[in-house]
Amino acid sequence: MGTEKEAVVVKGLEDVYVKESKLCLVDGEKGRLLYVGYDIRDLAERSSFEETCYLLWHFRLPGQDELETTRRGLAEERKLPKDILNLLKRLPKTTVPIDALRTAVSALAAYDPELADDSRDANLRKALRITAKVATIVAAFHRIREGAEDFLRMLSGKAPDPLDTKIMDVALILHADHSLNASTFGATVAASTLADLYSDVVAGIATLKGPLHGGANEQAVKMLLKIGSPANAEPYVEKALARGEKIPGFGHRVYKNFDPRALILRDYAKKLTQRGGDSTLLDTASAVQEVMLRNLQAKKIYPNVDFYSGVTYYLMGLPPDVFTPVFAVARVAGWAAHVMEYWQSNRIMRPLDLYVGPTDAAYVPIDRR
């Protein structure tokens, strides 16, 4: 019984190791990020999202044939059942895009002929199917709402501008995994009951939604738009810090140095402004970063990936409420990888509450309360 022994509550599970993994190393001190040993900077420059999926699901880079099979598989599985497209069309237009994704993936389960097959091979096929379809769902709902085709073409590598395609691919690589972040942990908790991969991905999406997690890049851009210009950065940030407010897109439980993903995306954001168009947003971001580092670098608070992914997506023309779904398009690869790895030595996640309430309340009938 919990209250009888010396019990320590580990809020947020900080510093608690929940499982072993060969997938992802976040070296927060050095600002390094590895997938299966490969430096994220190499992968961003030289790999592709498809290859990264293979790496995370098989713990090694694919050969030419294996990559081709993965690529073809993802392409073939993009198509949605007509019923799911209709479901998306019938959702109220006010549905938050990440909620639409959560609903559609949940509904998709019924269309997978291997839903109840829990063999590793079947799960690899399900991972491929879900990863392919998450991208289509996000693009389809965006198209239904806005009539825009571009994003789908960006995701499928057929955008008119190769820079957009390259940046989207890099963003997907950078977001594919990040060890036990909250949504991957949420997916793993679901998986630990042996709930199928669709359930686990739905739990991941539900967890990703929060503004402290996948919603952070949307918050960051909204703040930058509110600040409006580089000149406003200093007074805004100083005032917010004085009020004890958190600045979205800064700080990370694990990184105590620059987040390598932020640096890569900042470079691409620069390329987008160089291609033409307005550099106000990026300049404002730089000004905010400068004020933040001046105030908080001593406390090891740096811009994180959300700060620059938001800017980058915005410059690519994506509306802020699609940022979190785009995060999911990438992270679904990591959710599937962690879940499949965890199942190799599964144990149900069943921590404890420290009970601090009464222990002997006497039930009083309602007429005597």
Place this chain on the structure above:
Amino acid sequence: MGTEKEAVVVKGLEDVYVKESKLCLVDGEKGRLLYVGYDIRDLAERSSFEETCYLLWHFRLPGQDELETTRRGLAEERKLPKDILNLLKRLPKTTVPIDALRTAVSALAAYDPELADDSRDANLRKALRITAKVATIVAAFHRIREGAEDFLRMLSGKAPDPLDTKIMDVALILHADHSLNASTFGATVAASTLADLYSDVVAGIATLKGPLHGGANEQAVKMLLKIGSPANAEPYVEKALARGEKIPGFGHRVYKNFDPRALILRDYAKKLTQRGGDSTLLDTASAVQEVMLRNLQAKKIYPNVDFYSGVTYYLMGLPPDVFTPVFAVARVAGWAAHVMEYWQSNRIMRPLDLYVGPTDAAYVPIDRR
């Protein structure tokens, strides 16, 4: 960096305290279960599911007016938007009922005018709405599949037989909360990112689905039906144990004694067989329990709630694949209670992986692999 210090992996988070709570004490040694200090046996006998919801959401029993308001609120909120009913009708008839529930709750978010309001009052109203509608969704999908009305009437207290209504109410009370079980933990992980209550409940449903958790009562009944008669119990169980198989419905991470909920439901299952009908299933369950206790009581393995809830629901005429959704009809009250309590001192759940993979893989271009 994880690998530099002495790192211990706590598989399944066994014995780790994640948060304080005043909601639920599971005293596994004595076989006692308390909600906010009240013994579950008193609540099962003298309270109602509506009153239990109030207790979990407000940390005290309601007065007459408060109970009446809760009851009326739940009744008024039962009705589903027509679109959600249509969504359920359009799902493939092969959709697993718990998946239909997960999808419908996810879609419901868009119809809640207070979705983005994170005040405690708004969340209490959302908790009421979701709890009311989860029951209707489960009943509605069941009706759509089977044309049966009875279950809805059972849930709403209008069944022809008061015994069915009483048992359903007791079952809902018994399943309303159980401290940090996997699904409540999953809901809390989602909530810790400040994802809204619908997201959290969806994560809870996704996690509940697994056969190691909410799916266990379905597994238990299927096993009993396979065994078929009391005489077959001993050879079946002995053989399964000899093969090292787990017997569904037995053993619990926390209970090292009889699960009080199992004892209560066993009594009601007896009443159902006394009312008339076949006692084979219950007799088979008793025979299995006898063999199991003879073999495993020394190891403190007892029948748990899933063993007798399955039998009870089956005797009430519910098909096995609806057992987990019925579990959700009750547990949603606890999910909401834990989430709202956790938000009072929120911290994002971000544990660690112990990285055991390579740390310096060199990227080799595909044509040289």
